[in-house]
Amino acid sequence: MDIALDKVQMDIAKEARRFLDKECPTDYAREMFEDERGFTDEIWAKMVDMDWMRVRIPEPYGGMGMDQIDLTVVLEEMGRAVLPGPFFSTVLLAAEAIMEAGSDSQKERYLSGIAAGEIKGTLALHEPDGGADLGFIQMEARADGDGFVLEGTKLSVPDAHVADFLVCAACTKAGNDPAQGITLFMVDLSADGVSVSLLSTMDGTRKLCAVDFKGVRVSPEAVLGEPHKGWEPLRRVLQRAQVGLCAECVGGAQRAMEIATEYAKIRVQFDQPIGAFQAIKHRCAQMYVEVESSRSILYWAAWAQDYGDPKEAALAASVAKAYCSEAFTHVSTGVIQVLGGTGFAWENDAHLYLKRAKANEQALGDPIYHREQVAQLLTG
Amino acid sequence: MDFRLTPEQEAFREGFVSWLNKNLPDDWDPSRYRNYDSQEEWGRAYSDFQRRLFDGGYTAMHYPKEYGGQGKTLMEEIIVSQTLFSTCPELRYPGVVTHGMAVPTIFTCGNEEQKREFLPRILNGTHIWCQGFSEPDAGSDMANVSTQAVRENNHYIINGQKVWTSFAHLADYCILLVRTDPTVARHKGLSYFLLDMKLPGVEVRPMTQITGEAEFNELFFDDVRVPEEMRVGEEGQGWQIAITTLMFERVLGDAIMGAAYETNIQKMIELASQTKRSGRPVMHDPIFRQQLAQAYIEVLVLKYHGLRSLSNQLKTKIPGPEGSIGKLLWSEPNQRITEAAIGMQGPNSQIMGASPWTIQDGYWQYSFLRSKGNTIEAGSSEILRNIIGERVLGLPKDVSRAQRK
Numbered sequence A: 001m002d003i004a005l006d007k008v009q010m011d012i013a014k015e016a017r018r019f020l021d022k023e024c025p026t027d028y029a030r031e032m033f034e035d036e037r038g039f040t041d042e043i044w045a046k047m048v049d050m051d052w053m054r055v056r057i058p059e060p061y062g063g064m065g066m067d068q069i070d071l072t073v074v075l076e077e078m079g080r081a082v083l084p085g086p087f088f089s090t091v092l093l094a095a096e097a098i099m100e101a102g103s104d105s106q107k108e109r110y111l112s113g114i115a116a117g118e119i120k121g122t123l124a125l126h127e128p129d130g131g132a133d134l135g136f137i138q139m140e141a142r143a144d145g146d147g148f149v150l151e152g153t154k155l156s157v158p159d160a161h162v163a164d165f166l167v168c169a170a171c172t173k174a175g176n177d178p179a180q181g182i183t184l185f186m187v188d189l190s191a192d193g194v195s196v197s198l199l200s201t202m203d204g205t206r207k208l209c210a211v212d213f214k215g216v217r218v219s220p221e222a223v224l225g226e227p228h229k230g231w232e233p234l235r236r237v238l239q240r241a242q243v244g245l246c247a248e249c250v251g252g253a254q255r256a257m258e259i260a261t262e263y264a265k266i267r268v269q270f271d272q273p274i275g276a277f278q279a280i281k282h283r284c285a286q287m288y289v290e291v292e293s294s295r296s297i298l299y300w301a302a303w304a305q306d307y308g309d310p311k312e313a314a315l316a317a318s319v320a321k322a323y324c325s326e327a328f329t330h331v332s333t334g335v336i337q338v339l340g341g342t343g344f345a346w347e348n349d350a351h352l353y354l355k356r357a358k359a360n361e362q363a364l365g366d367p368i369y370h371r372e373q374v375a376q377l378l379t380g
Numbered sequence B: 001m002d003f004r005l006t007p008e009q010e011a012f013r014e015g016f017v018s019w020l021n022k023n024l025p026d027d028w029d030p031s032r033y034r035n036y037d038s039q040e041e042w043g044r045a046y047s048d049f050q051r052r053l054f055d056g057g058y059t060a061m062h063y064p065k066e067y068g069g070q071g072k073t074l075m076e077e078i079i080v081s082q083t084l085f086s087t088c089p090e091l092r093y094p095g096v097v098t099h100g101m102a103v104p105t106i107f108t109c110g111n112e113e114q115k116r117e118f119l120p121r122i123l124n125g126t127h128i129w130c131q132g133f134s135e136p137d138a139g140s141d142m143a144n145v146s147t148q149a150v151r152e153n154n155h156y157i158i159n160g161q162k163v164w165t166s167f168a169h170l171a172d173y174c175i176l177l178v179r180t181d182p183t184v185a186r187h188k189g190l191s192y193f194l195l196d197m198k199l200p201g202v203e204v205r206p207m208t209q210i211t212g213e214a215e216f217n218e219l220f221f222d223d224v225r226v227p228e229e230m231r232v233g234e235e236g237q238g239w240q241i242a243i244t245t246l247m248f249e250r251v252l253g254d255a256i257m258g259a260a261y262e263t264n265i266q267k268m269i270e271l272a273s274q275t276k277r278s279g280r281p282v283m284h285d286p287i288f289r290q291q292l293a294q295a296y297i298e299v300l301v302l303k304y305h306g307l308r309s310l311s312n313q314l315k316t317k318i319p320g321p322e323g324s325i326g327k328l329l330w331s332e333p334n335q336r337i338t339e340a341a342i343g344m345q346g347p348n349s350q351i352m353g354a355s356p357w358t359i360q361d362g363y364w365q366y367s368f369l370r371s372k373g374n375t376i377e378a379g380s381s382e383i384l385r386n387i388i389g390e391r392v393l394g395l396p397k398d399v400s401r402a403q404r405k
Helices: A007-023 A026-034 A041-049 A068-080 A087-101 A104-115 A231-266 A278-307 A310-339 A350-362 A367-379 B007-023 B039-056 B074-087 B093-109 B112-123 B238-274 B286-316 B321-344 B346-350 B360-371 B381-392 B399-404
Strands: A121-124 A140-144 A147-158 A165-171 A182-188 A194-198 A208-218 B129-132 B148-152 B155-162 B173-179 B190-196 B202-207 B216-227
Touching: A007 A041, A007 A068, A026 A350, A068 A087, A068 A231, A068 A278, A087 A104, A087 A121, A087 A147, A087 A165, A087 A182, A087 A231, A121 A147, A140 A165, A147 A165, A147 A182, A182 A208, A182 A231, A231 A278, A231 A310, A231 A350, A278 A310, A278 B286, A278 B321, A278 B381, A310 A350, A310 A367, A310 B286, A367 B238, A367 B286, B007 B039, B007 B074, B039 B093, B074 B238, B074 B286, B093 B112, B093 B129, B093 B173, B093 B190, B093 B238, B148 B173, B155 B173, B155 B190, B173 B238, B190 B216, B190 B238, B238 B286, B238 B321, B238 B360, B286 B321, B321 B346, B321 B360, B321 B381
Parallel strands: A121 A165, B129 B173
Antiparallel strands: A140 A147, A147 A208, A165 A182, A194 A208, B148 B155, B155 B216, B173 B190, B202 B216
């Protein structure tokens, strides 16, 4: 048993902190909050140079073939910076889906492109009537000759407005069991019948889109993995992405806690720093409790994705997603209260963390969804 | 990073589990949470079982052999303790203070004679210890201890009162914090003693707690003469000794609670499967399912946070700041978990004694009430949050305390 980051991971984290502090201070997040694309090509290129696109991609496709935990330390720092842009959608959703289910030629084409920073992708999952239920996939992909025709609407698709392609989960066999009828498709965003509209969302640093599919024809080569058997690989992709969101949550919560405690030490009311009052002190202490315990569960969940058995990996992802995302919400809500009027002002960074916390909490299965998953895994 | 035991540790664990299955007392029924009618029987059951552990080579794994330990690492100690607390917590609770506080204090801060005198007889089950820290006016404000020890030649004369002394009615000895110098700053005037409970002038009065039982006591000292050889460390070091020992033992304690609560989840699943609401097992109720899952999540948080703190301590040899939150991670969730279990039972949750309608032997009724002490004993949640706020986050002390100094 050894539950600590190793030297390489600590170096990765340190480099990431140094880079993000310099290149992506929260001013960048604020600027991109208002920007329609949500990132600059300049920063994207520098992130490619940091090798961040390549962390998990296997070596034959230009990556480094590292573990979830190695990416976790980078994502913690990204969460701290409330980093905007399509990194999460491209690397945690699209690339992982192709790594999980793709054919050699799909991997060659897409993974090499992502590793080199040349293409961006995302995942189209949520539907208007599904809410937070990840297994509710009813958008139809009708067999047509040897290909398929996609028809329907996907919501909350991150960064589709700047992506080159998306992985779309659609229903190819009627029935209520996602394990029996979901197929994953690679869809070019410039394909006929695909239209993307950027939604105006609460967290402007994480762009979400509605994607309409109107008679979108895809070839048999566009199927990712086996037809009708897309749910199992998709589930594993989602688990890794959920753990990725948890890493952002822990990094973001850590920074939000620091903002609260720094302020509590210097803000004087009633002739003393407000941090001396137990009402404030205990609130800050509780932030520390939630941040450090989230980090422990995050490390377990990240480790379990590569080294746990399938049940442990699934359990850990749901436990972490429910716990870490709620912890981030608590901490980022707390920082606004500790800062008082200052924390309620747009010019203070506190709201950036609250908004990202809520975005992450509701993305890829909310805490209610994940607790139900935990209950199912627990009771068999 | 690796969350698994090494193959050697795993083999050790399996070896201990099979030993344990053969060595549990014959009269101990695992389906009952309470097997002994009187406190005295309970204490004897602990002592007999501790003797078996000692003879089997399964106690104080991380202490040197010369003092009755096994000369292995903290990891083996954790494996043994977790297995015991998930299998037969009842047989361990009377020894919680003994092993969690007396043993590490004597081992870390005691002199050679004290170690040789006391440790072997604790580890072989002969002696149970209690802890005399709290007083009527020194609860969370522990430095306010006023029980006095006045030096007289090579003895100290002790007068005063302790309160909330767990298992004092079963104890042979007591670790005692008293004031030896009333003229210096509060926490500098305290000294630490090992007290023989059979000395003249020591009186134990049981206190009935909200569960209806008497697990705690008041202790009265009336001119109790204690030889100076029974002092641990120097005069005036009592506060430091008490605090250091608490810090080092916290990680072990947290890991044990994690194991104990994991078995609570299994009990809760049983409860949810057997207890009905509207004619159906509450297991099918989405709200109770959420509560069950949340209970499990919090137990896993405790477990993995405990393992991370432990792993850090094994590596660096000193407890890290993340270890300071462990107690909050078991005491507060335990209240929520037992509250949820009571909620699952509806009006039958009121039945505590034996009846055809008693649920799981009344385990949750007892646990719900007992859990209310969890956030008070061994450092209240408020004190712990003060410590985290001030020592970990560096927030200022409140003005009234800052001014007093």
